[in-house]
Each structure stands twice: as C-alpha cells, then as structure tokens.
Amino acid sequence: MAFRFNFPLDENENHEPGARGKTDSRPRSPKRAEGSKQPADAPAGSSPRLGAGKQQDEVPSKKKCLKAAREHNIPDDLSKILEKKVTETVSGLCYVKMSAVEKMCLDGADGEGIVSQSVSAHSDLIPGVYEGGLKIWECTFDLIDYLAEADIQFTHKTVLDLGCGAGLLGIVALRGKAEKVHFQDYNSTVIDEITLPNVVANCVNNGSKVGSGGGRKSGKPPSKKARKAERLPDVLAQCRFFSGEWSEVSWLLLNSHKPFSKYDVILTSETIYNPDSYGALHDALAQLLGENGRVYLASKAYYFGVGGGIHLFEEFVKERKVFSTRIVKVIDEGLQRCIMEMAFKDSS
Numbered sequence: 001m002a003f004r005f006n007f008p009l010d011e012n013e014n015h016e017p018g019a020r021g022k023t024d025s026r027p028r029s030p031k032r033a034e035g036s037k038q039p040a041d042a043p044a045g046s047s048p049r050l051g052a053g054k055q056q057d058e059v060p061s062k063k064k065c066l067k068a069a070r071e072h073n074i075p076d077d078l079s080k081i082l083e084k085k086v087t088e089t090v091s092g093l094c095y096v097k098m099s100a101v102e103k104m105c106l107d108g109a110d111g112e113g114i115v116s117q118s119v120s121a122h123s124d125l126i127p128g129v130y131e132g133g134l135k136i137w138e139c140t141f142d143l144i145d146y147l148a149e150a151d152i153q154f155t156h157k158t159v160l161d162l163g164c165g166a167g168l169l170g171i172v173a174l175r176g177k178a179e180k181v182h183f184q185d186y187n188s189t190v191i192d193e194i195t196l197p198n199v200v201a202n203c204v205n206n207g208s209k210v211g212s213g214g215g216r217k218s219g220k221p222p223s224k225k226a227r228k229a230e231r232l233p234d235v236l237a238q239c240r241f242f243s244g245e246w247s248e249v250s251w252l253l254l255n256s257h258k259p260f261s262k263y264d265v266i267l268t269s270e271t272i273y274n275p276d277s278y279g280a281l282h283d284a285l286a287q288l289l290g291e292n293g294r295v296y297l298a299s300k301a302y303y304f305g306v307g308g309g310i311h312l313f314e315e316f317v318k319e320r321k322v323f324s325t326r327i328v329k330v331i332d333e334g335l336q337r338c339i340m341e342m343a344f345k346d347s348s
Helices: 098-109 114-121 138-149 168-175 188-203 246-255 275-288 310-320
Strands: 070-072 087-090 093-096 158-162 180-185 239-243 263-269 289-300 323-331 337-344
Touching: 070 188, 093 098, 093 168, 093 188, 098 114, 098 188, 138 168, 138 263, 138 289, 138 323, 138 337, 158 168, 158 275, 168 180, 168 188, 168 263, 180 188, 188 239, 239 246, 246 275, 263 275, 275 289, 275 310, 275 323, 289 310, 310 323, 310 337
Parallel strands: 158 180, 158 263, 180 239, 263 289
Antiparallel strands: 070 239, 087 093, 289 337, 323 337
8 A cells, every 4th residue: 555755754854945846745855956855854845055145056067976885794794784773664664864864974973974064065965976866755755655655576676776775665565575675875884874774674683674664653652762783684685785986886896796687676766867868777777687687766846056857867868778667647736746767668
C-alpha cells in the first residue's frame, strides 16, 4: 500500500523564512537552489537557502575536478556505526536524525568539511563539493510510493541506489529481498554518517527486520534511541557502499578485481536538477545497467534556479538514442513531480 509523507522528517532543523517562487503548500524538494528544491524535512512554505542571495548560475563556469571514487568498508563492530546516532522510524524505515548528524559533523566528524561549507554558503548545494546528501528529498518518497503501487519486484535482483543520500530507496530494495544492493553518493561523509548507519539500523536484529512490512502508525512518536547492532546480518553482507563522482564510480566498478555484474534495477531520485551533470549521469546509467534492466528516476518537472527537470532530461536521453523512456506517474500536488522509467532501446 502506498504511503505519503506530508510532515517534516526533522523538526529541529532551521530554515530561512520568506520564500521566493513559492508554489507548493507541501514540503518541497531537493538540494536547494532558488525556489526549486527543498528537503522533505523543510517546513511547508519555507524558502530554499542559496548562498548570500546569489543565483546558482552566477557561479563562474569552469571545468571541475572529478571527485575520486572509493569503496567504503563495513566495520566489523556494527555498534560503533550507530554509536551517538539518534534514529527515527517512519513507515517501517529507520533513519538517523539529520540535524544531529550535522551537529556532530560541525564538531569535527566531517573529514570533507561539507557541513561547515554548507553553513557558510547558506546553501544545501555546492556543485562539485556537496550535492545535498545530508537531506532527504521529497521525490524519494514519491518513488517509494510508486515502487509499492506498481509492485516492482526486487527478489533475486541486483540494485543500485544512485545518488543515495539517506539510502532509503536501496533499503526498500533490501526489504524486497534484492540479492545485492549497492549505494552511491557523491560525498564520503554522507556514506559514513548517513547511508551506512541507516542500512545498519534497518538490518539489525530488533524484531523488525528488513523484509518486514508495516506502515506508519499515526499518533505513535518515532523511536529516538539508536539501536545496538549486535551482529552482521546476512542482508548487510549483500551491500556495498561507494562515494565519488558518477564516472569515477563507474570506472571503479567496471575495473575492480572484485566480481561485478551489471544492475537489474537502478533507483535514483532528484539527481537531474543540474543539466551540466546529464552527460555523466546518462553515461553511468548506460555503463552500469544490465541488458534488460530498468531505471526508475524521480524528479521535479522543473527545478527553478538551476534549470533542470524531468522533461529536459527526457529530451537529453532521447537525443542520445540509447534508452527508451516513459513517464509512469505524474504527481500534480503543488509543483509537478514525475516518475520516469528507462530501458535500453533494444531490451526485451
């Protein structure tokens, strides 16, 4: 049964008032650039923060250095992953409290310095530095809804959560008994402090294992205390975690000495806000998707201030004649959002 999130995921987060381009009474979506993207945990009607009131496109255009890819190992002692983490639960999915992680990062746990830079720039998006993975963006839940409504099957499949952030899409695939799930985010801090803890919190043996159902119970406050992880569950052994730019991660996977098979399903949400990244995303999908695989992509129809959106990306894909595309769901509440399915043109 599909579910809808119309409430802040992190009620302690501060957002600047006075919206520009306000079009939606619901929390809006992602990696904030002017009037376009707000996280699912933003209060309705709040304004996206953009550094010192500057337009995103005022940043000088220059060739950016690609962020090297790396694989993150899963520590043997899982309890250390959840140590000092505050967790909450919604619709059977457990996630670490974002504001608590941000505070911890400001206290020195952030090797990349992305939180301090985000605070200094008054922005949740710094291209080439921080791509918004410390927030949970609204279209993630649109895609979770669609996967349930369309009864997308993950059993025995290999899945990539691309641009994973909190990793909720990959966790849904684990709940669906996927054979392997890989998680990728631009920032290593996001993988270490958000994604991996979320996966561990959903995999530990606490009576509500990955694979169990259960919707959000109204009136019941979310869990605030981190669970103690006592052992490495089999399901966690099916996961791998990567950080880095898409082309770099693709190269690492395709040239690694570790066995690698292309993905049956790639899930990605709110990753097409910046048209400058379309080439890298398209190439990564083309290189990593299996012959008969499917991509499920969730996006705003248009991202004000940065210029991307579902229709622009669809045109980009069509021009390259590699994938066929179809819009499988349109959400017209507030600013229009869409789910798009992609497959190779010659696939069955």
